[in-house]
Amino acid sequence: MNTPLRLAINGYGRIGRCFLRALHESPLKNRFRIVAINEPADLDTMAYLTRFDSTHGVFHGKVEQGEDSLVIDGQAIAVTHASTPEEVPWQALGVDLLVECSGRYGTRDQLQRFLDAGVPRLLLSHPGASAADVDATVVYGINHESLAGTERLVSNASCTTNAIVPVLDLLHRSFGVEQAFLTTLHSVMNDQPLIDGYHNSDLRRTRSAMQSFVPVSTGLAKGVERLLPELSGRVQAKAIRVPTLNVSAIDLMFQAGSDLSAEDINALMQAAAQRAPDFIAYSDQPHASVDFNHDPHSVIIDGGQTRLCGPRMANVMVWFDNEWGFANRLLDVADYWAGLVR
Incomplete structure (x- = not known):
């Protein structure tokens, strides 16, 4: 991939923040760019909890705040504080793949709301309500090669x-x-x-x-x-x-x-x-x-x-x-899935 895949994160809690940190430390770093985060919490707290973490330590990079953005090593990430998928301008943000880390959406009807709101593909950091509610459930190293690239709703299962x-x-x-x-x-x-x-x-x-x-x-x-x-x-x-x-x-x-x-x-x-x-x-x-x-x-x-x-x-x-192992598998699945459609 010459052009980095444009990622967004919905839900910036433990797994959402670990996903961003894991990408920052990963050899896959240059394959992706996080362009947006949707999180109801205020920006000051988001920046603080990105910078300092009781479990994984101080962030190995520079964390700053813009007016409506989180700035990581000089790269701005647009931040929204929406409570529903429809409130975020996913298309305008140019999102290629959304990593759903809030855990609030599990059924196909709930997940479809993201697709209807302009998200082209959704990677869940949880199993979803059932196998029928997603197009595929993936455990990297076991069945990730079964992905065809036509899926729009993929679950990374559980840790x-x-x-x-x-x-x-x-x-x-x-x-x-x-x-x-x-x-x-x-x-x-x-x-x-x-x-x-x-x-x-x-x-x-x-x-x-x-x-x-x-x-x-x-x-x-x-x-x-x-x-x-x-x-x-x-x-x-x-x-x-x-x-x-x-x-x-x-x-x-x-x-x-x-x-x-x-x-x-x-x-x-x-x-x-x-x-x-x-x-x-x-x-x-x-x-x-x-x-x-x-x-x-x-x-x-x-x-x-x-x-x-x-x-x-x-x-x-x-x-x-x-936390950390699972966040790294999210990255692996995102990378493999992206390679099928680029």
């Missing part, structure tokens, strides 16, 4: 799906996965309060995020089945929010279709990391979660935690930066 689907795919193709149970240990999110309060209809989410482990609902099993339909009916999942700012883990228990050993599993994962080092990593060092803060991989397999109970019941643990 947990991006972490576990590559692992389950490898295990199923090599050993057969008869049944699998996934337990996600996920860092706190902004749908939880700091102290107990009337915050959510889910009573567990009314409890303080920083004082307890909090079990919450998860759609991870459905997300896995959407990407790996051959495992339909074989996967169950639960999630527990833990009082850390960032980096999550998935504890995978599975029943294999053939005998295997911990050494077999780890050898398989090491080989996968060597083949796809940009999004899969492997380590057998004695890690803690903080070791993977700001890690761009979709998943890091912790070989030191691989266990067997009998010849076919296995336990695998994986780590992932639920």
Whole structure:
């Protein structure tokens, strides 16, 4: 691509800001230009939270403000504060691709509003309401090459799906996965309060995020089945929010279709990391979660935690930066998708 693809971001929260930062640090930087951000918050706060981040540190660049723009290293990004897709002049801004990071729009009817308002293509930073509500759901490295370029609504799935689907795919193709149970240990999110309060209809989410482990609902099993339909009916999942700012883990228990050993599993994962080092990593060092803060991989397999109970019941643990890894996969999918239509 000689002309950078013109990107916009709708929703400048954790993932929206990580996406901008990830692009700034990425070798793909020159392929894209962020030309617009729509975010209801005021510009002063947007600039401040771009410059300073408690999780990922101080921004490695110059952040300034124009009258109605965020200026990154001298390049102005138009800022709007609209509450609906129709209020933003997407066509006038010359947007080629909008990255939807607000999470407020999930059904096809809701997403269609962006297209009707002049957005040519929409990349979601969430799964959408269902598979039928988007043209494609992509986990980079698994099925991104199935994109044809004719899609207008593409989902980047979820951070947990991006972490576990590559692992389950490898295990199923090599050993057969008869049944699998996934337990996600996920860092706190902004749908939880700091102290107990009337915050959510889910009573567990009314409890303080920083004082307890909090079990919450998860759609991870459905997300896995959407990407790996051959495992339909074989996967169950639960999630527990833990009082850390960032980096999550998935504890995978599975029943294999053939005998295997911990050494077999780890050898398989090491080989996968060597083949796809940009999004899969492997380590057998004695890690803690903080070791993977700001890690761009979709998943890091912790070989030191691989266990067997009998010849076919296995336990695998994986780590992932639920913000930074996912933001980098958004970039990868945007780059691949753009290459199909340019």
